[in-house]
Amino acid sequence: MATNQSLDLKLSTSQRKVLEQYDSEQGLQFYQNFMGEFNIHYGIYETPYDSVIRASENTIKFLVDLIQQRLLIRPEHCIVDLGSGCGGAAHYLALTYGCQVTCVNLCPNQNQQNYLRAQELGIAHLIDLVECSFEELPQD
Secondary structure (H helix, E strand, C coil): CCCCCHHHHCHHHHHHHHHHHHCHHHHHHHHHHHCCCCCCCCCCCCCCCHHHHHHHHHHHHHHHHHHHCCCCCCCEEEEEEECCCHHHHHHHHHHHHHHHHEEEECCHHHHHHHHHHHHEEEEHHHHEEEECCCHHCCCC
């Protein structure tokens, strides 16, 4: 998934900065080494000894538990993950509940990581990737 030059011409300044921060090889390597391969957020620390990876997983579980309190997630549901990064939350949802997850993310390298990991996990059929800013979602 290479960056499309015509797409680059349409990007806002803030979208270009997002790509510089999160999608450069150096940025991707940093996030993968420091935060774990597929979760790019800081997380919820339950103990002072939790790793960043564990805290990131705690965040996903916390958010899913909030959803479960209002709506029982079922395989027939489709969830949209805005700013999906490398797909950590999407993979968790697809593996745990068997539901379809549409990942909306601007960064081509992260989308590639998401796709490859979904294939490894055998859930690529449950993950749809939409490469765009969530500020400019397609209508279909």
